[in-house]
Amino acid sequence: MENFKADNYKYGFSYPEKPAYKLEKGLNEDTVKGISRIKNEPLWMLSYRLRAYKTFLSKKLPLWGADLSGLNFNDLYYYLKPYQSNADTWESLPKDIKETYDRIGIPDAEQRYLAGVKAQYDSEIVYGSLLAELKKKGVIFLSMEEGLRKHPKIVREYFGKAIPASDNKFSALNSAVWSGGSFIYIPKNVKVELPLQAYFRINAKKMGQFERTLIIADEGSFVSYIEGCTAPIYSQDSLHAAVVEIFVKKNARVRYSTVQNWSRNVYNLVTKRAFVYEDAVMEWVDGNLGSKITMKYPSVYLMEKGARGVILSMALAGKNQFLDAGGKAVHLAENTSSQIISKSISKNGGGSNYRGLVKVCANAKNCKSSVVCDGLILDKKSYTNTFPVMDVAGKNAQVAHEASVGRVDEEQLFYLTSRGISEQEAVNMLVNGFIEPIAKEFPMEYALELNSLIALEMEGGVNA
Amino acid sequence: MPSKEIKVNLDKAKETAKVERVFVGRKNEELEIDIHIVHNARKTISKVLVKVVLYDNATFRFNGRIRVLKKAHLSEGSLRLQALLIGDNCRVFAEPALEIENNSVKCFHKVSISKLNEEEIFYLISKGLERDSAIDLVVQGFVRAQP
Structure with missing residues (x-):
């Protein structure tokens, strides 16, 4: 029984559109030129976009993973600018945008937790604020557009280096029509204690979201970034094809956490990759709850000795959802290590998969990797698959992989219900226990949101 | 010449399949095996154990697939691959996949590649x-x- 009805969805509201500028529907070279012109970009970025557009046309849809035949690239809008310019204070934002963010809860979050907030409303970063001390330390936290304008040299040095346009069809699309996203630079030895946060939202019908994020953590630095998104419900399909590139320099550490809760009509096809340098650490913490189809494999490329990558991925797929998630760890240097933990849950006919890669290249000696991918199927209609690939060449490599698939353990369920806990609650507890290694890595506010989102999902109950 | 492909269909209730293989690769040998197990009846059991020892420049390629179909209630499937790489230039490529369509089953796979x-x-x-x-x-x- 599907309890997750449209009218129960607490974020399922939207405001009538009043965009300042909206390009024609569909995608062609003029769309790409139009986007670049609106943003006043330097010539090299326009050329980059146009080359990427050609690459996009030449690439095929992937033959594996989800069924993407329902996507019609010409039936989407590729740019929608909500109003004229960024606001610097909460008060100067237009009313309906403020109300949107009130309902999602940003003011509270900002006051209590966060160093800076960049909020996104349909393709532009609408509001940002950065605490004075971080600015003094030289931390840069801007929209991608502003980053390009104010720090063109840094952007040009890194943009597209981890994920070239040619990587896959959706990174090519993003490279052509990207809009919004964050640009973050943390100077040497600066540690940003409070997490940086951004929200994303697709509002207009048939809107594509193509944010582009670039994070550079210079030597010895630390930053934690949180991305959480919601979108209202529409009957036509929306597309979210983001690209996130992260460069973690020597001895630095970056943690990138996501709670993805797109409404059930969204195609969520994201490319995320981190290049990790000497003795540096990259941690991806990925929670996937929403969308109609998700294909997402956050990756770590361990470029220099001592680098370490951790990928914690969780997916809960309900009715009509197909979540294909996982991670890739590529060991390119000696003494590198990686860890992947993936927890997939399927219910009400949904499908959640783990798809992953551990590759240890021939010159990468003494590497270690451990992968655990577990699947929980809650009822007869649902399914789960795991497709882990190990390609190990380097000398003295130690690679371990474990996967298990099953259902909620009868004995554990009996134990809890015999203590007076209802079956519904007991299943909730067991599901929370199943994902605990990942849920506990989220900052508390997100962990709470995650738990309540899961409880909402689980309200349909377990059908034996 | 040992086969490169092992396919097992468990179509009758309570059928059990056990596959055990040891591979030793030396010099420039390229060893490979595909193991496909399909559970299509209730309470079927599969146990796969593959051990590999590689010297010199030998390589090993493994494609494993345990598929548990809707009818295979209460089945159990397990796949273990253990590889010991002794040579300096050995290589292992492994994809042990699980495709599970029934939720009353217990399936796992474990792969370890070590020196x-x-x-x-x-x-x-x-x-x-x-x-x-x-x-x-x-x-x-x-x-x-x-x-």
Whole structure:
């Protein structure tokens, strides 16, 4: 029984559109030129976009993973600018945008937790604020557009280096029509204690979201970034094809956490990759709850000795959802290590998969990797698959992989219900226990949101 | 010539399949095996255990697939791959996939790819063995060990 009805969805509201500028529907070279012109970009970025557009046309849809035949690239809008310019204070934002963010809860979050907030409303970063001390330390936290304008040299040095346009069809699309996203630079030895946060939202019908994020953590630095998104419900399909590139320099550490809760009509096809340098650490913490189809494999490329990558991925797929998630760890240097933990849950006919890669290249000696991918199927209609690939060449490599698939353990369920806990609650507890290694890595506010989102999902109950 | 592909269909209730293979690769040998198990009846059981020892520049490619279809209630499937890489230029490519369509089952797979434990080798050498003999003993232990 599907309890997750449209009218129960607490974020399922939207405001009538009043965009300042909206390009024609569909995608062609003029769309790409139009986007670049609106943003006043330097010539090299326009050329980059146009080359990427050609690459996009030449690439095929992937033959594996989800069924993407329902996507019609010409039936989407590729740019929608909500109003004229960024606001610097909460008060100067237009009313309906403020109300949107009130309902999602940003003011509270900002006051209590966060160093800076960049909020996104349909393709532009609408509001940002950065605490004075971080600015003094030289931390840069801007929209991608502003980053390009104010720090063109840094952007040009890194943009597209981890994920070239040619990587896959959706990174090519993003490279052509990207809009919004964050640009973050943390100077040497600066540690940003409070997490940086951004929200994303697709509002207009048939809107594509193509944010582009670039994070550079210079030597010895630390930053934690949180991305959480919601979108209202529409009957036509929306597309979210983001690209996130992260460069973690020597001895630095970056943690990138996501709670993805797109409404059930969204195609969520994201490319995320981190290049990790000497003795540096990259941690991806990925929670996937929403969308109609998700294909997402956050990756770590361990470029220099001592680098370490951790990928914690969780997916809960309900009715009509197909979540294909996982991670890739590529060991390119000696003494590198990686860890992947993936927890997939399927219910009400949904499908959640783990798809992953551990590759240890021939010159990468003494590497270690451990992968655990577990699947929980809650009822007869649902399914789960795991497709882990190990390609190990380097000398003295130690690679371990474990996967298990099953259902909620009868004995554990009996134990809890015999203590007076209802079956519904007991299943909730067991599901929370199943994902605990990942849920506990989220900052508390997100962990709470995650738990309540899961409880909402689980309200349909377990059908034996 | 041993086959490169093993396909097992478990179509009758309570059928059990056990697949055990040991591979030893030397010099430039390229070894491979595909193992496909399909559970299509209730309470079927599969147990796959593959052990691989690679010397020199040998390579091993493994494609494993346990599929559990809707009718296979209460089935159990397990797949274990253990590889010991001794040579400097060995390579293992493994994709052990699980495709599960029934939620009453218990399935798992475990893969471990490891190198020689130098402490064990040192221990044996300190007891008077040549290095090659020490390695042989360790390899024998690896192959015989029951999971």
